[in-house]
């Protein structure tokens with residue numbers, strides 16, 4: 001059997017301020033740091049060991065990984081940083097307050113922007129300073145590979161190649177993999193792995209900083225997934241994420 005652990009980063013400053021974040025590179029809050037450290041302590045207490053870590057290129061995920069690894073005394077583990085695990089790009093919504101948008105456009109519209117499978121938020125203008133096309137961390141990408149907005153379907157389309165060319169080969173080599181990523185890049189992976197329908201994926205929310213375990217058979221077919229620690233607390237934290245789109 002193969003196991004994989006995924007962690008959504010701890011609370012970020014824009015999570016706290018309830019702002020659409022996407023590819024904006026915001027820092028963790030002190031609560032987010034505590035969540036990351038608690039995730040590391042939980043993994044250590046349960047005896048989890050890893051051979052390879054993979055994170056996005058956004059500091060909230062990178063720092064979450066480091067704080068968790070430090071608690072496990074495994075800060076020396078190899079880390080791959082892959083832009084394909086970045087948060088879903090939130091287009092022209094990046095920086096705007098979710099509750100304000102719900103008051104202005106209605107909760108139904110905000111739910112579509114946040115959780116629908118194939119309706120992208122309004123796109124950023126390529127010249128908008130909130131965009132990433134001049135960011136040196138994406139210098140190896142062609143401009144058209146750097147999104148101006150993404151729906152979840154678009155995120156699935158770039159997370160899956162990372163799954164297939166990086167995560168799966170590592171697991172097949174017998175490496176135990178820990179991934180630090182984002183609410184919607186994790187939703188993209190879960191949608192693919194568990195074959196969740198376009199309608200049902202709307203109801204799936206990922207809490208900050210709680211390790212999510214996947215178990216696979218020898219052919220890497222998913223057997224089950226579950227949060228480590230207090231299951232009721234994980235469920236309550238996921239419900240709180242869903243409410244962020246309320247007016």
Ligand SMILES: O=C(O)[C@@H](CO)OP(=O)(O)O
Nearest residue numbers: 019020021022087114183
């Ligand atoms: O703003 C974002 O980038 C994401 C994650 O924080 O938010 P949401 O849960 O609304 O998709």
